[in-house]
Amino acid sequence: MSLLPSTGDVTGEQEGEIQVLGVDEDGSADVFEALSSDTARRILTAIYDEPAPPSELADRLDMSLQNVSYHLDTLEDVGVIQVADTRYSEKGKEMNVYAPADDPVVMFVGTEERKTGFRDLLKRLVGATGLLFVISTLLFAFQAFGQPGGASDDLTPLELLTFPGLEFLLGGLFVLGLVVLLWVWNK
Incomplete structure (x- = not known):
């Protein structure tokens, strides 16, 4: 579930367009809450530097896989990141690769x-x-x-x-x- 408008939304926004979210709109509190953690912001910055699966992000940021996965789920729920690809681990396990969302987000007052x-x-x-x-x-x-x-x-x-x-x-x-x-x- 994304809190930001996407293709086909009644707001008329198209995919890939800048999304301006007012601080008093429904869902803005969820975005602020998701980004209130230093850990979440570090993960988001790392994803902007280079999209990656959770295990790679955990290694790069020296964090637990559980912590990274929790914040990835939260950031994905509010529409700031998305699953962009799938990779396979050395053991053949399918892993989601997270990347920034297609729709850039601007918070506005x-x-x-x-x-x-x-x-x-x-x-x-x-x-x-x-x-x-x-x-x-x-x-x-x-x-x-x-x-x-x-x-x-x-x-x-x-x-x-x-x-x-x-x-x-x-x-x-x-x-x-x-x-x-x-x-x-x-x-």
């Missing part, structure tokens, strides 16, 4: 109107940032390799900083930062 505006802003920022990275990568690749006299293997890091792709990316991120500040100021 504020009115429903501000929450909706915040969700829309996050979606736009994620899309705009992705577009900036794609365009800057294309600019860099064209400048470095797509024309005569382009970059060679002997470029210094300082010379890489003068490429238009990086300048475009940094300028775009600066503008996005200004947009966020303007949004916050006007709310």
